[in-house]
Amino acid sequence: xxxxxxxxxxxxxxxxxxxxxxxxxxxxxxxLQWYRQNSGRGLVHLILIRSNEREKHSGRLRVTLDTSKKxxxxxxxxxxxxxxxxxxxxxDGLTSGSRLTFGEGTQLTVNP
Amino acid sequence: xxxxxxxxRHEVTEMGQEVTLRCKxxxxxxxxxxxxxxxxRGLELLIYFNNNVPIDxxxxxxxxxxxxxxxxxxxxxxxxxxxxxxxxVYFCASARGPxxxxxxxxxxxxxx
Numbered sequence: 001x002x003x004x005x006x007x008x009x010x011x012x013x014x015x016x017x018x019x020x021x022x023x024x025x026x027x028x029x030x031x032l033q034w035y036r037q038n039s040g041r042g043l044v045h046l047i048l049i050r051s052n053e054r055e056k057h058s059g060r061l062r063v064t065l066d067t068s069k070k071x072x073x074x075x076x077x078x079x080x081x082x083x084x085x086x087x088x089x090x091x092d093g094l095t096s097g098s099r100l101t102f103g104e105g106t107q108l109t110v111n112p
Numbered sequence: 113x114x115x116x117x118x119x120x121r122h123e124v125t126e127m128g129q130e131v132t133l134r135c136k137x138x139x140x141x142x143x144x145x146x147x148x149x150x151x152x153r154g155l156e157l158l159i160y161f162n163n164n165v166p167i168d169x170x171x172x173x174x175x176x177x178x179x180x181x182x183x184x185x186x187x188x189x190x191x192x193x194x195x196x197x198x199x200x201v202y203f204c205a206s207a208r209g210p211x212x213x214x215x216x217x218x219x220x221x222x223x224x
Contacts, residue, residue: 098210
């Protein structure tokens with residue numbers, strides 16, 4: 001298994017509903033980040049949570065981190081069709097410097 | 113700021129030809145990353161530079177791949193000779209230290 005595995009692989013919801021995506025990782029980390037990728041585009045950074053933080057908010061995004069379980073979740077509230085994209089978590093190990101390891105991503109589809 | 117700039121955006125070439133991908137990072141960023149993304153293997157880190165020095169090239173698939181960063185504002189990824197299995201989207205990203213990375217739009221490479 002790779003560092004940073006997202007679950008589920010695909011998620012389809014209706015506009016207005018909340019979307020929750022999970023990420024698990026294997027080694028100790030400094031930070032965990034979430035990125036979004038629209039089809040045919042580069043990844044866009046959404047939010048970073050440090051290993052000593054448990055929860056972070058940014059607009060409609062809420063990220064939690066449980067270092068004891070080596071897992072994180074990304075919650076998107078009141079989803080919109082424009083939120084349709086792939087979402088990736090990325091981790092940096094304690095000795096990996098600037099290197100990030102990305103998971104395989106969750107494909108989110110928000111139906112209007 | 114124009115963000116990370118990559119060229120070309122699309123490249124179609126024949127097997128055996130040399131391919132050169134180019135990247136201009138965001139001014140002031142001291143880390144630069146080259147990634148490859150395919151459906152089968154997801155997003156893979158190929159190599160990353162810190163202050164123009166290659167730090168980790170363990171992701172470079174084989175000797176056919178090489179990367180350079182002659183100065184803080186330019187990097188190249190070269191494939192010689194190219195093979196059909198090199199077909200992928202290649203992303204360049206830059207960062208200021210071990211924080212969020214900013215991705216370019218990618219180069220879609222097709223090797224026939």
